[in-house]
Amino acid sequence: MTFKSLLPLCTGSVLLLSGLSAQAASAVRDGFAVMNADGTLVRSSSNVNPSKHLAGSGIYQVFFDHSLSKCAFVASLGSGDATPPLQGFVTVEPGTGAGQHTMIVVNTFDVSGQPADFGFHAIARC
Amino acid sequence: MGLRRSFALGTLLAAALGATAGAGPNNDNRGPAVPGIALPPGPTPTTYDAVIDRSGNLQKGNASSAFKAVTGKYIVEFSRDMTQCIYVGTLGRATTDGGEPARPGMISVVRSSGFSDGVFVETRDLRGRLHDFGFHLVVAC
Numbered sequence: 001m002t003f004k005s006l007l008p009l010c011t012g013s014v015l016l017l018s019g020l021s022a023q024a025a026s027a028v029r030d031g032f033a034v035m036n037a038d039g040t041l042v043r044s045s046s047n048v049n050p051s052k053h054l055a056g057s058g059i060y061q062v063f064f065d066h067s068l069s070k071c072a073f074v075a076s077l078g079s080g081d082a083t084p085p086l087q088g089f090v091t092v093e094p095g096t097g098a099g100q101h102t103m104i105v106v107n108t109f110d111v112s113g114q115p116a117d118f119g120f121h122a123i124a125r126c
Numbered sequence: 127m128g129l130r131r132s133f134a135l136g137t138l139l140a141a142a143l144g145a146t147a148g149a150g151p152n153n154d155n156r157g158p159a160v161p162g163i164a165l166p167p168g169p170t171p172t173t174y175d176a177v178i179d180r181s182g183n184l185q186k187g188n189a190s191s192a193f194k195a196v197t198g199k200y201i202v203e204f205s206r207d208m209t210q211c212i213y214v215g216t217l218g219r220a221t222t223d224g225g226e227p228a229r230p231g232m233i234s235v236v237r238s239s240g241f242s243d244g245v246f247v248e249t250r251d252l253r254g255r256l257h258d259f260g261f262h263l264v265v266a267c
Contacts, residue, residue: 070186070187071175072176072177072262074215074216074264084155088230089231089232089252091216091217091219092216092217093222105222107228112252123264125175
């Protein structure tokens with residue numbers, strides 16, 4: 001077997017390994033958080049840091065340990081246990097101000113569209 | 127057992143049942159605690175994502191293109207057949223530049239009828255009327 005015949009095999013292996021490591025890196029950058037209405041972080045992926053909430057505002061800031069500037073976020077109203085939440089709405093958006101690139105802002109509303117505190121489940125996909 | 131004693135026992139029992147029944151806002155999800163079940167590992171899904179502004183522009187993510195068809199109706203296209211995938215969308219802006227507060231609404235996601243590589247998204251206001259909103263979309267195949 002010559003070096004030339006081995007070259008495509010080696011190149012293929014390198015590309016395969018690169019692909020796997022890129023997938024693994026993406027998986028590490030993805031994350032999730034389950035937060036109660038009072039802002040308590042119930043559970044989360046290991047890359048989520050302590051988060052913030054101003055009572056009554058319906059606004060939650062979920063901080064990650066890396067930039068989320070290339071990520072998409074999805075969230076649903078919910079709770080950290082089997083307690084059914086009240087009805088409402090949820091929106092997601094990137095943060096503003098200090099730490100904005102590492103933050104998901106989750107806004108929750110009651111059925112009339114007014115800001116109200118609700119628990120939720122959120123996922124960041126990067 | 128005397129009548130008085132039976133009445134007291136019945137009252138206690140009724141009170142206990144009443145307290146149980148009224149313990150939460152909704153009893154549909156009550157029941158014995160269920161331990162977690164270890165399932166065999168399944169195939170790792172391939173995931174895609176897109177963040178679309180209210181005008182239908184693709185702001186970030188790995189979708190190949192996006193556009194707004196008419197008010198509140200969007201199509202997001204990816205680089206593969208999406209007909210057997212699952213779609214999850216949440217209303218939300220790509221950026222908070224401008225400082226306007228977030229507005230609530232509704233979103234629904236289905237596969238596109240005209241594009242096999244597309245996801246069809248509808249966004250509506252609180253009254254159920256089609257309305258332009260930005261949204262975040264995650265797809266797993």
